[in-house]
Amino acid sequence: MKSRILASSVLLLLLCSGCGANSQHLRRLRVSKQCQGCSLERADLKSAVLAGANLRGSHLNRADISGANLFSADLNHASLVGANLRGSDLRVANLSGANLSETNLSGADLSGANLQNANLSGANLENADLSGANLLNAQLIGANTKGANLADIQSEGAIGLGMEEPKAIQ
Numbered sequence: 001m002k003s004r005i006l007a008s009s010v011l012l013l014l015l016c017s018g019c020g021a022n023s024q025h026l027r028r029l030r031v032s033k034q035c036q037g038c039s040l041e042r043a044d045l046k047s048a049v050l051a052g053a054n055l056r057g058s059h060l061n062r063a064d065i066s067g068a069n070l071f072s073a074d075l076n077h078a079s080l081v082g083a084n085l086r087g088s089d090l091r092v093a094n095l096s097g098a099n100l101s102e103t104n105l106s107g108a109d110l111s112g113a114n115l116q117n118a119n120l121s122g123a124n125l126e127n128a129d130l131s132g133a134n135l136l137n138a139q140l141i142g143a144n145t146k147g148a149n150l151a152d153i154q155s156e157g158a159i160g161l162g163m164e165e166p167k168a169i170q
Contacts, residue, residue: 021063029053051089066104096134111149121160135161 021043029035033053040055043063051071059079066086070093077097084104092112099119106126116136120143127147134154141160155161 029055 021041022039025035025038025040026043029038029040029050030048033050035058036054036056038055038058040063041059041061043060043065045060045063045065045068047067048065049069050073051069053070053073055078056074056076057078058075060083061079061081063080063083065080065088066084068085068088070088070090073090073093075093075095075098078095079099080103081099082102083100085108086104087107088105088109090105090108090110090113092114093110094114095110095118096114096116097118098115100115100123101119101121103120103123105120105128106124107128108125109129110133111129112132113130114134115130115138116134117138118135119139121139122142123140124144125148126144128145129149130153131149131151132153135158136154137157137159138155138161139159143160145161150161
């Protein structure tokens with residue numbers, strides 16, 4: 001009997017491994033757009049309107065934030081490891097010190113974004129717009145920048161940014 005209960009408990013834990021987002025934090029974010037230091041792992045924020053949101057220091061690892069509006073959002077020191085931000089609007093967002101390793105940012109608009117000291121190692125930035133972005137001291141080791149607009153970026157001290165000429169999208 002005890003072994004059945006233990007097995008059932010383990011199964012429930014495994015099934016709920018995708019239930020990482022704190023429901024109170026999700027509610028707070030949706031109502032007030034203020035969720036500093038929140039636990040939003042694996043959250044479904046697809047196409048969410050979060051322009052100007054405060055997500056400083058929040059944990060959004062493996063969250064689906066594809067197609068979301070994060071215009072001018074504050075994601076300073078947020079953790080977005082493995083998150084899906086495909087096609088999201090991150091114009092002039094503050095992502096300084098954020099961990100964006102292995103994140104899908106393909107087709108995202110990061111124009112004018114602050115990515116200073118951000119970790120973008122292994123990130124997919126294919127066809128992303130990074131024009132005018134601040135990439136000072138950012139880590140881009142293994143990042144895919146194929147087709148990305150890197151016009152007018154600040155990249156002093158950036159590690160791993162491709163040696164080929166950036167492609168400016170007209």
